[in-house]
Amino acid sequence: MKVDRCKGFKDLLPEEMVCFRLIEDTFRDRCLKWGYREVRTPALEYLYLFTSVGTLTPGMLRRVYSFLDWDGWSGERVVLKPDGTIPVARMYIENMAAQKIARLFYVTNVFMFDETGKKSRERWQCGAELIGVNSPMADAELIALAIEVLQKLGIKNIELRISHAGLIKALLAKLALSHSEQDRIFDKILDGDREALARVYQDKPELVAALTLLLDMKGRSSGFLKNVKALLPQQMPELEPCIDNFAAICQIIENTGCDYRIDMALGKGFEYYTGIIFHLFSGEQNIGGGGRYDALIPLMGGQDTPAAGFALYLDRLMKLVKQDITEEPMAKRILVTVAPGAEMTALAIAGKLREAGYIAGLSLGEERASGYGWLLKVRDKSPMFVLTNQSNDGESAVENDSEVIDLLGRE
Amino acid sequence: MAETAKLLQRAGWELDDYHDKTRCYRLKSQKYPGIQIKIFQDKDIPVQVAIGNYDIGICGLDWTEELLARYPGSDLVKVKELGYGSGTIYAATARNGSATDVEGLIKSKGTVRIASEYPNLAESFAERLRLRRFSIYPLWGAAEVFPPESAEMVLLPGKDENELSAKGLVSIGKVLDYGACLIANKKSLKSKDMAEMLGSIIDKLPSAGECSVSKNNEKVSQTAGRHYIKEVEKDVVRLALPDGHQQSHVRRILDSVGIKIEDYPSATGNRRPTSSLDGVYIKVIRPQDMPLQVANGNFDLAITGRDWLSEHLEQFPSSPVREMLNLKYGRVRIVAVVSKDVAADDIDSLRQVCRRGHKSYRVASEYVNIADRYARENHLGMYRVIPTWGASEAFLPEDADLLIENTETGGTIARHNLKIIDTLFESTACLIGSTAGIYGSVKSERVASIVDRLKKAVGES
Numbered sequence: 036m037k038v039d040r041c042k043g044f045k046d047l048l049p050e051e052m053v054c055f056r057l058i059e060d061t062f063r064d065r066c067l068k069w070g071y072r073e074v075r076t077p078a079l080e081y082l083y084l085f086t087s088v089g090t091l092t093p094g095m096l097r098r099v100y101s102f103l104d105w106d107g108w109s110g111e112r113v114v115l116k117p118d119g120t121i122p123v124a125r126m127y128i129e130n131m132a133a134q135k136i137a138r139l140f141y142v143t144n145v146f147m148f149d150e151t152g153k154k155s156r157e158r159w160q161c162g163a164e165l166i167g168v169n170s171p172m173a174d175a176e177l178i179a180l181a182i183e184v185l186q187k188l189g190i191k192n193i194e195l196r197i198s199h200a201g202l203i204k205a206l207l208a209k210l211a212l213s214h215s216e217q218d219r220i221f222d223k224i225l226d227g228d229r230e231a232l233a234r235v236y237q238d239k240p241e242l243v244a245a246l247t248l249l250l251d252m253k254g255r256s257s258g259f260l261k262n263v264k265a266l267l268p269q270q271m272p273e274l275e276p277c278i279d280n281f282a283a284i285c286q287i288i289e290n291t292g293c294d295y296r297i298d299m300a301l302g303k304g305f306e307y308y309t310g311i312i313f314h315l316f317s318g319e320q321n322i323g324g325g326g327r328y329d330a331l332i333p334l335m336g337g338q339d340t341p342a343a344g345f346a347l348y349l350d351r352l353m354k355l356v357k358q359d360i361t362e363e364p365m366a367k368r369i370l371v372t373v374a375p376g377a378e379m380t381a382l383a384i385a386g387k388l389r390e391a392g393y394i395a396g397l398s399l400g401e402e403r404a405s406g407y408g409w410l411l412k413v414r415d416k417s418p419m420f421v422l423t424n425q426s427n428d429g430e431s432a433v434e435n436d437s438e439v440i441d442l443l444g445r446e
Numbered sequence: 447m448a449e450t451a452k453l454l455q456r457a458g459w460e461l462d463d464y465h466d467k468t469r470c471y472r473l474k475s476q477k478y479p480g481i482q483i484k485i486f487q488d489k490d491i492p493v494q495v496a497i498g499n500y501d502i503g504i505c506g507l508d509w510t511e512e513l514l515a516r517y518p519g520s521d522l523v524k525v526k527e528l529g530y531g532s533g534t535i536y537a538a539t540a541r542n543g544s545a546t547d548v549e550g551l552i553k554s555k556g557t558v559r560i561a562s563e564y565p566n567l568a569e570s571f572a573e574r575l576r577l578r579r580f581s582i583y584p585l586w587g588a589a590e591v592f593p594p595e596s597a598e599m600v601l602l603p604g605k606d607e608n609e610l611s612a613k614g615l616v617s618i619g620k621v622l623d624y625g626a627c628l629i630a631n632k633k634s635l636k637s638k639d640m641a642e643m644l645g646s647i648i649d650k651l652p653s654a655g656e657c658s659v660s661k662n663n664e665k666v667s668q669t670a671g672r673h674y675i676k677e678v679e680k681d682v683v684r685l686a687l688p689d690g691h692q693q694s695h696v697r698r699i700l701d702s703v704g705i706k707i708e709d710y711p712s713a714t715g716n717r718r719p720t721s722s723l724d725g726v727y728i729k730v731i732r733p734q735d736m737p738l739q740v741a742n743g744n745f746d747l748a749i750t751g752r753d754w755l756s757e758h759l760e761q762f763p764s765s766p767v768r769e770m771l772n773l774k775y776g777r778v779r780i781v782a783v784v785s786k787d788v789a790a791d792d793i794d795s796l797r798q799v800c801r802r803g804h805k806s807y808r809v810a811s812e813y814v815n816i817a818d819r820y821a822r823e824n825h826l827g828m829y830r831v832i833p834t835w836g837a838s839e840a841f842l843p844e845d846a847d848l849l850i851e852n853t854e855t856g857g858t859i860a861r862h863n864l865k866i867i868d869t870l871f872e873s874t875a876c877l878i879g880s881t882a883g884i885y886g887s888v889k890s891e892r893v894a895s896i897v898d899r900l901k902k903a904v905g906e907s
Contacts, residue, residue: 083579086572096573097518108741108762110559110581112569150519 043149043156054353055159058188059142062161062347065184069176071138071163076122078144079104082112084121087334091118092306098148100156115146119162120307120328120344121335127166128337136167142349159349169329169341171283174311179291181315181323181345188356194316195288195295200308200326202277203299209271259297260285284311307331310343317355323347363394365408365426369443372398376415384413384420387436393443411439449530450504450626456650471840478643482844489835492629496522497832499845501634502644504528507624508535508564508603515566521632526648531626533603535564537571538615543594548575548618551599557581559742561592562601564621571601571621583742586734588689590615591717595684596729596744681888683726683896686740686748688733689717692875695775696749703903725892740880741765746893749773753780753813753852753873760815766882770897774904776875778852780813782820782868783859785843793824793868796848800826810834810846817850820870839864 040046047055063073082101085091091099100115107113116122123139131137140163149156163180165173178195185193207220260282264275288295310327325345332340369388373381381397388395388411396407404410404425412421418432420439431442451464460476461483473483486494491505492513498521510524545551551558558580562568565584572580583592589602590613599618604610607617628647634640687696693711700707706722710730717730731739736748737758752769759765782793790796800807807829811817814833821829826848834841838851839862852873853859859866877900885893 086580087576087578093573093576097570103761106762106764108738108758108765109557110583110738110742111557112582 043154045155045157051353054356055349058349058352058356059161061187062140062142062184065180065187066140066163069138069180071140071180074123074126074139074141076116076119076126076141076143078115079113080116080122080125082114084125084335085114085117090121090307090331090334095147100146100148116143117145117147119143119145119160119346120164121331123162123164123344124166124328124332124335124337124342127164127340127342128332128335131166132338132340134167136165139164139166155350160346161349162344162346164342164344166332166342166344167340169310169327169343171280171287174284174327174343175287175291177325177343177345178288178293178313181325181347182293184347185315185317185322185352188352190317190322190352190355192317195293196298196314196316197285197288197295198297198299198312199277199281199310200312201310202274202281204309205274205277206271208273280310307334313345315347320351320355321348322351322355365406367392368394368396368407369409369411370396370398370401370404370407371411371413374412374414377413377419380415380419381413384411384436384439387440388443391440391443409443450528453528453530453647453650457646459646471837477646481643484840484844486840487835487837492522493832494845495629495631496520498631498633500631501638501640502628502630504626504628504647506531506533507627508533508567508622510627510629511622511624512564512566515570523630523632523635525628525630525644526651528626528628528647529651532624533605534623535567535601535603535621536607536610536615536617537599537601537619537621538593538610538617539599540593541611541614541616543598545598546616546618551575551618552577554598558599559583559597559744560599560601561585561589561597563587563589564601567621568601571619581742583735583738586732588717588731588735591729591731592744595727596739681725681886681892683723683747683889683892684745685723685726685728685896686736686745686750687719687728687730688736688749688875689730690733692733692749692751692776695773695875699773699775699900699903703899705899723896725888726896737765737767737878740878741767741882743880743883746879746883746885746889747896748878749875750878751776751778751873752871752876753778753816755876755878756780756871756873757813757816760819766880767878768881769876770879771877771900771904771906773875773877773900776873778854778873780816780850780852780870780873781856781859781866782870783839783842783849783851783864783866784847786863786865787843788847788865791865791867796867797825800829806830807848808832808846809848809850810838810841811850812836812838813850816870820850821848 066073082099085099086096095117099117101112103110104113119141123141127137127139140161142159142161144157144159146157161184163177165177182193182195260278264278264282285295285297307328307330308326309329312326313324314321315323323345325343327341327343329341332338332342371381371385371388385395385397398404408425410423410425412423413419414421417434419434421430421432422439422442423430433439433442447464447466451461454461454464458477462474462476463470464473464485468485471485473485475481475483484500488505489509491500491503492510494500495503496513496517502525507524507527510522513520513522539546539551545554552575556579558572558577560568560572560580561583563585565582568582572582583597585592589600592600593615600615601621603624610617628644630640630644687693687710697707697710700721704722707728708720709716710719710728712719712730719728719730721728729745733750734754736745736750737755739745740748741758741762747770755767755769758767784790784796788796788799790799805828807821807826809817809821809826809829810832812834814831818831821831832841832846838849839858842849842862842864849864850870851859853866856866877897879893879897883893
């Protein structure tokens with residue numbers, strides 16, 4: 036009989052969990068070494084955290100899992116968290132606003148409905164946030180950390196693509212749009228609709244030309260940005276700080292020897308970005324991304340606090356690192372079989388083997404010791420232990436615990 | 447209904463008993479004797495088609511869009527707009543409210559309360575407006591009486607803006623223009639040949655039109671002025687009285703203790719009657735909506751049924767609403783009902799029938815949370831609850847397997863070839879209040895005085 040699994044959700048089987056933990060452990064290890072501290076936020080948050088302007092785009096909002104909680108008689112909805120950054124920002128405001136700089140990281144699942152049921156509706160993210168500082172060096176730190184994790188995982192062909200939300204927004208501001216209109220167009224650009232602008236602003240060809248130039252930018256150096264700066268119309272001095280900031284970040288990334296590509300039209304459903312936006316690719320697979328969101332914390336009611344962060348997409352990374360995964364080697368895995376009357380002896384030797392760093396499973400009637408490198412028979416009479424090397428059927432009989440461990444150590 | 451009847455007449459369906467005064471739910475077509483035709487409440491039809499009980503349906507586009515707003519991936523598809531029965535769903539505020547346009551609502555500091563019979567459309571409308579913080583109050587009806595005291599905004603159907611104006615409301619945007627619509631189940635369209643039936647309807651349409659309705663044309667009126675009224679003063683007691691058939695009972699109780707009330711029941715549909723009670727303002731709303739409204743502090747006292755209070759508390763166990771007084775009229779039993787043909791006379795034998803059936807058991811009810819708990823606690827296995835909006839007895843046996851329903855005498859149930867297998871509880875009308883209400887002494891005394899007088903009326907003092 037088939038028992039249905041919820042559409043759009045998946046199980047992680049034992050071998051997949053090994054891969055999952057390897058990625059998680061690598062990410063944790065790197066973050067801790069860079070001075071980041073681990074946090075965890077609840078699965079449920081109030082919906083309103085995500086609905087305000089400057090958080091998620093409407094395209095994403097339509098797909099959140101929202102519902103009335105048991106005490107939802109006020110009509111206030113809650114959501115299964117659709118994003119990792121906003122809950123962390125909320126947590127920072129509540130608990131950490133007093134400290135100047137907070138370096139935080141988390142591994143979490145996020146939920147987003149997908150109508151087709153083919154894409155996963157529950158996704159895992161490794162996220163890091165650097166709150167309380169706005170500098171090109173801070174942005175470069177996050178990018179370097181993300182890339183370091185990917186390198187440690189052995190991901191090949193890592194490509195960094197970067198864009199700058201501040202630059203796009205500064206140009207949109209020149210269009211003298213109402214606030215809501217500006218958000219709408221920005222949303223469209225972020226959702227990947229690049230024609231949106233030209234359609235609306237046929238009467239301002241010069242601005243549209245500047246924006247088109249920006250959106251078409253696919254350069255590979257900070258020098259390229261300086262060229263763009265020279266090309267932009269003179270009457271737009273307000274763009275200069277953004278371009279300078281963008282160039283400064285690129286300069287640092289260049290100095291670290293990292294390869295990158297400028298792609299202003301990176302699509303992504305978050306409208307909280309205010310500065311650099313970056314995405315990480317392996318081949319055509321988008322495996323992570325992030326950016327600067329200086330306005331988010333004040334918008335949510337916190338103090339004026341700059342922040343930036345990124346997330347790596349764990350599910351996608353699992354596909355890329357899977358091949359290289361090995362569980363504990365067979366030589367470390369021992370199946371212990373127990374003769375009637377020898378139960379206490381068996382439990383004792385199994386405990387000692389574990390202390391010595393082996394995996395010791397108790398046989399509960401398995402016919403074959405598949406998955407184990409060794410078979411250890413524990414008897415109630417002499418010889419007390421018979422150890423079989425499964426790879427060559429070599430058998431040794433010994434009388435006490437330490438001899439067993441010695442034997443294993445010699446192999 | 448009359449227009450739909452005419453259309454099907456033109457299409458040559460030759461229905462036997464389809465008119466305003468019909469007392470049966472099941473129809474026969476001379477032309478298509480093999481198909482099962484049933485009359486439902488408008489609002490039930492999209493649900494029935496979406497879950498696959500029916501292949502096609504004719505209903506208002508408003509209820510279709512309401513379902514699709516929440517469940518875009520459902521099996522419901524709009525086939526054709528039929529060109530009659532048109533109306534508009536407006537987003538509206540009170541003309542004398544504190545925010546009378548969209549900008550005002552967006553800028554408002556607190557939570558924007560939105561009341562509507564269309565909670566899903568209301569939610570997506572609020573999201574499109576990018577309201578910072580909002581609460582949706584789903585309603586059974588009477589949305590027009592909520593602003594400004596009980597909600598900042600309502601979504602409600604109307605003919606035009608003049609009709610809104612007559613109700614003291616002002617439109618802040620059109621949410622949806624709707625009319626009658628032919629809808630179908632996606633899977634049925636893929637797998638069954640219904641071409642002749644669908645064709646017979648579409649051929650006879652007055653004027654062909656694609657089923658495309660301006661859903662996003664929230665034309666925002668910029669002209670609306672701003673007026674401010676005083677909030678209901680803090681010492682005023684807000685009392686909700688029921689509309690519908692309960693009104694005469696309530697009137698009798700109020701009369702018996704000398705509480706004079708003007709225009710209730712109202713011949714003109716007035717929902718704000720005045721009374722001889724000092725410092726009390728009264729609104730007439732649906733009894734189904736009262737517990738939620740009292741929980742939210744929009745009303746201090748309300749007269750509703752214990753059935754609706756229980757339904758509310760099933761959904762929200764931590765709600766502060768409590769029964770304050772049994773008013774001892776409107777006695778009904780909430781019962782579990784199955785078709786007479788089902789081989790079960792109590793819930794235990796029904797469970798055996800369920801187990802043998804190996805299929806999803808369909809429980810239909812107006813009380814979805816009570817029904818859900820009943821099915822869950824009686825281990826009906828893989829069941830699903832289908833919400834209904836009245837005339838639930840028509841659902842058995844084709845469209846549901848079990849009904850949770852109220853009954854006074856059991857007469858209607860017997861007439862429809864159904865039988866009662868269990869009684870969940872007994873319900874009477876009751877006065878409800880909130881344990882969360884923090885009143886000053888003036889208001890506390892007023893509340894206590896009303897409760898005391900009503901106690902006298904039902905002989906409990």
